[in-house]
Amino acid sequence: MSNEKTKRYIPADGLAGLKENFTKDALSGFLVFLLAMPLSLGIAKASGFPVIFGLVTAIIGGVVVSFFMGSRLSIKGPAAGLIVIASGSVTAMGDGEIGWHLALGIIVVASLIQILFGVLKLGRLADFFPSAAIHGMLAAIGIIIMAKQLHLVLGINPAELKGKAPIELLGMLPASIMHENAHLAEIGIACLLIMIIMSYIKHEKIKKIPAPLIVLAVAIPLGFALHIKTDGEIASYALVKIGSITDAFKNGVFNVDFSGITTHTAAFIQFVILYSLIGSIESLLTAKAVDGMDPFKRKTDYDKDLIGVGIGNTLCGLLGGLPMISEVARSSANVNYGARTRWANFFHGLFLLLAVLAGVQFIEMIPNVALAAMLIFVGFRLAHPKQFVHTFNIGKEQLVVFCVTILVTIATDLLMGVGSGILLELIINLKNGIAVSALFKSDAKVIKQNEDNYVLKATNGLVFSNILGFKKIFATIPQGKNVIIDMSKAKIVDHTSIITINGLVEDYKENDGKIKVIGFENHRQLSRAATSTRILKLR
Secondary structure, three states: OHHHHHHHOOOOOHHHHHHHHHHHHHHHHHHHHHHHHHHHHHHHHHHOOOOHHHHHHHHHHHHHHHHOOOOOOOEEEOOHHHHHHHHHHHHHOOOHHHHHHHHHHHHHHHHHHHHHHHHOOOOOHHHHOOHHHHHHHHHHHHHHHHHHHHHHOOOOOHHHHOOOOHHHHHHOHHHHHHOOOHHHHHHHHHHHHHHHHHHHOOOHHHHOOOHHHHHHHHHHHHHHHOOOOOOOOOOOOOEOOOOOHHHHOOOOOOOOOOOHHHHOHHHHHHHHHHHHHHHHHHHHHHHHHHHHHOOOOOOOOHHHHHHHHHHHHHHHHHHOOOOOEEEHHHHHHHHHOOOOOOHHHHHHHHHHHHHHHHOHHHHOOOEHHHHHHHHHHHHHHHOOHHHHHHHHHHOHHHHHHHHHHHHHHHHOOHHHHHHHHHHHHHHHHHHOOOOHHHOOOOOOEEEEOOOOEEEEEOOOOEOOOOHHHHHHHHOOOOOOOEEEEEOOOOOEEOHHHHHHHHHHHHHHHHOOOEEEEEOHHHEEEOOOOOOOOEEEOOO
8 A cells, every 4th residue: 555655646846845845856956056057157158148147047947937837857947959059149140249139139039939839739849840850950969069169178269260160160170189278178188088987987876976066176176277367378268257147237137139130130030940949849858858757757748848948038038048948968967866846946046046146256267178078078968979870770761861950950050950851751751651641631530439448540641740630639539548549551650650659658558548559560660670660561
């Protein structure tokens, strides 16, 4: 009986949750704060925003958004996955301080659209995009981040890299290696090695120490020992400079400028689309991943979470901050540190606020190469070779979509990259048998056999572009019944649809229903992977 109660226990929410889980959530929030502070600084710097506003975004993500979000354990804040969009918007709007002010106008408009997505119940938006294109986009972002940060970790003056495209930056690497600043490079490489070594540590207690905290513990003393603050050649860019929070708002509380709507109309529209779509997708994917880690099996209200993030982003845009999402590394760390409720996110923001109010002198001791090392590690994880191997194992056609998305993104921009991946996936699905008429509309039908037994049949096929319709049809089946999903007549079921079906099956079982998928014995798989595309065999 006690085991049954333990399984059914769900931590309280709201003020009751604060009282019940204060110690666990406060401790997890503090540990996440140690992880978030240097990363937020690095992301802001890489995005072309005033560095202190990376912390402002994380503070809003914790102290404000915690009361609106639909997720229990995710951490809201600036993310490396949006660096390319943020830096691109600043550059497109004129660069420097002017570009920052105008980019804030884009963020506010995109955030209002994000709120609208939630109001219109579009929280399942991420399901529409093919998995290979999304992962290709993230890998491309990782490569673009590394393309710049590899120069900075060697002590190259950031001014020499301004306006350079990713391909150009990659081509400049040999010259940067030859002209490194020895002192800064020593610190940067030491920090990068710490990040790499910590990723291989298996000891449970050591793993709980945030790697960025160890990086700072090494980088700051090294900076003093090597006198980088007083070295005339590098003093202007060696250390983080954030100033006080009062300096950040010296010209008023609101830093936003909406004049870019008329002066840079095309770029304004382009980046509104990028912020609202890519930001929402990344945030939803993280929330979904965190649900899978939640020991209490709670499910995020995706629409509510979009509204919460949109509210936070609106405030960030008005004040001067970067856009935020549910950030995956900090969210997974939050779960591992034992967080129970949304109050852990609140505490992480509260500790950051205290750091901004009282710890500026300490923050300005951090060498910029330490931040670059952390971002290189984040970028490498996004574009890890394992991603290529994993995608290849799912199917050669998925690897093609993955690689095309990467190449087009690096050569052009994120919108073109993701668009090319989606278009290529549509072409592949047409080639593999999906009818044009079924490309965006599911023809699945629910057959009610009796009060307790239902059959859901798909005849033409299931692909990423019609899976939302399939999910809508599936949702008409009451919970707690006996359900069979019959795929015996489906001409094609693509990789993204297989993942979605697996999720539907798991969720239905958790709600005391019985469900199974049949009919795949009539299909051939495009690889041995369990989630590879299935195509109906010709008879």
